[in-house]
Amino acid sequence: xxxxxxxxxxxxxxxxxxxxxxxxxxxxxxxxxxxxxxxxxxxxxxxxxxxxxxxxxxxxxxxxxxxxxxxxxxxxxxxxxxxxxxxxxxxxxxxxxxxxxxxxxxxxxxxxxxxxxxxxxxxxxxxxxxxxxxxxxxxxxxxxxxxxxxxxxxxxxxxxxxxxxxxxxxxxxxxxxxxxxxxxxxxxxxxxxxxxxxxxxxxxxxxxxxxxxxxxxxxxxxxxxxxxxxxxxxxxxxxxxxxxxxxxxxxxxxxxxxxxxxxxxxxxxxxxxxxxxxxxxxxxxxxxxxxxxxxxxxxxxxxxxxxxxxxx
Numbered sequence: 001x002x003x004x005x006x007x008x009x010x011x012x013x014x015x016x017x018x019x020x021x022x023x024x025x026x027x028x029x030x031x032x033x034x035x036x037x038x039x040x041x042x043x044x045x046x047x048x049x050x051x052x053x054x055x056x057x058x059x060x061x062x063x064x065x066x067x068x069x070x071x072x073x074x075x076x077x078x079x080x081x082x083x084x085x086x087x088x089x090x091x092x093x094x095x096x097x098x099x100x101x102x103x104x105x106x107x108x109x110x111x112x113x114x115x116x117x118x119x120x121x122x123x124x125x126x127x128x129x130x131x132x133x134x135x136x137x138x139x140x141x142x143x144x145x146x147x148x149x150x151x152x153x154x155x156x157x158x159x160x161x162x163x164x165x166x167x168x169x170x171x172x173x174x175x176x177x178x179x180x181x182x183x184x185x186x187x188x189x190x191x192x193x194x195x196x197x198x199x200x201x202x203x204x205x206x207x208x209x210x211x212x213x214x215x216x217x218x219x220x221x222x223x224x225x226x227x228x229x230x231x232x233x234x235x236x237x238x239x240x241x242x243x244x245x246x247x248x249x250x251x252x253x254x255x256x257x258x259x260x261x262x263x264x265x266x267x268x269x270x271x272x273x274x275x276x277x278x279x280x281x282x283x284x285x286x287x288x289x290x291x292x293x294x295x296x297x298x299x300x301x302x303x304x305x306x307x308x309x310x311x312x
Contacts, residue, residue, distance in 0.1 A: 027087055027265050028061040034255075035091040037076025038159065039069040041189035043125050043206035044253050048092050051255070054276045069186045072160030073097040074108060081110035085260030087269065090119070094164075094253040101162035116256040117266055120273045125251040127168055127204045127225040129239060130192075130214065135201045140222045140243035143202075147178035155181040156202040157191035164251040165191065168204040168225055175244050195219055206251070207233075225249045 032055075036048040045067060052063040068076030073096045080091025093116060102112045110116075129140065137143040147154050158166035161184050173180055183200050185191040192210060195203045196218045203210075204225060211233060214221045223239040224230055227248040239247040255273060257266065 025264070027268060028059055030088065031062045031064055032059070032087070033089050034063055034065050035076050035080045035089065036065055036067050037069060037073035037080075037091065037093070037097060038067065039187035039189050040067050041209055042159070042187050043208040043251075044073075044092050044094060045189075046208045047253055051273070051276060054279060054281070055272060058272050058275065070160070072101060072158075072162035072166065072184070074101055074162065078109040080256065081115040081258055083258050085258040085262075087257060087261050087265035090255055090257050090269070091116075092253045093256050094125075095251045096159070096163045096167075098254070100164065100167050104162045115259050117259055117261055119255045119257065119266060119270050120277070121252060121254050125164070125206050125253065126230060127164065127206055127249065127251065128210050128214070128236065129168075129172075129222045129225065130195065130203055130205050130210055130219040131222060132195055132198050132201045133217065133220050134198055135220075137222070138220065140239050143222060144176045144178055144243055147176075147180065151179050152181070154179070154202060155183050155200050156204070157183050157185055157195055157200040158203070159188040159191055160184045160186060163188075164249070165204045165206075168249050169202070171247070171249060172204075172239075172244065175247060192219070 034048050034052055036045045038044045045065070048065045052065050056063040068079050070076070073094060077091055077093045077097035080089060080093065083089035083091075098112045098116075101108060129143075131137060131143065135143075135146070137146050156169040158169060160166065161182075163184075165188055166182060166184065169180060169182060172178070180202065183191075183194075185194070188203075188206050189209055191200070191203055192205050192213065194200050195205075196213060203219075205219075207230070210219065210221075213219045221236050223242050224233075224236050225239060225247070227238050227240050229238060230236060255269075257269070
């Protein structure tokens, strides 16, 4: 009887140990959810949707984008961190939720380093400083001068506390000594809508939603946040060249899964996503949307430190 019990125990233990491997081999068997921690219409949402369709085709199961905005992307990122680690929930986390918020808040509903396994960077996101056309400024220098002549009168919108839009507004204030009041929204899309409507005059906007509005004259672009010009909009000068030397900022997004996801599933997702990002259609979309998707290995020197540590 003891021998039978021992054999039964060994059999059960072996069976339980084999479950993750079996699941990994069969993966995926059902729909996958890709969480975008921002509202529809913004850059992160656009990247998620550009990835979801070809990823669905290659995995043979639907990849559905689910928008979970709020708290500068913290809410959606927390949802992803707490999901079952089975490969059926991914989240496009980013510089706001993984890096900026981690320095702004004493406690987050997740650990930026320990709670995620990073699969691949989805994109490097430049920002454009835009203003409502009613604001009597046409350059960054004029904006700085106007703000100093009207202290405390200007406000700037953002995608939420701790978002890149917020941080870059604060960076502009710090580097120029101007005063502006922060007005947070649940994402860049509603923030841009209110700037167009004239409710808030200034915004660091991601390029996907703002560029069409710039070209239609609904907002006025003063400069780009990066130190180099954007290939698809070379007429827009870097802020560093037109009034704020040394200004250089860009956001990034990274596709992640919860820690504990089987390595075999992580590897399959990594290989599949790398193949998706190598597709001509993806590269054409990237160039049109002014993105620079990175496909790097974790040991490359320019991989952000927080991501390299989080991959261990």
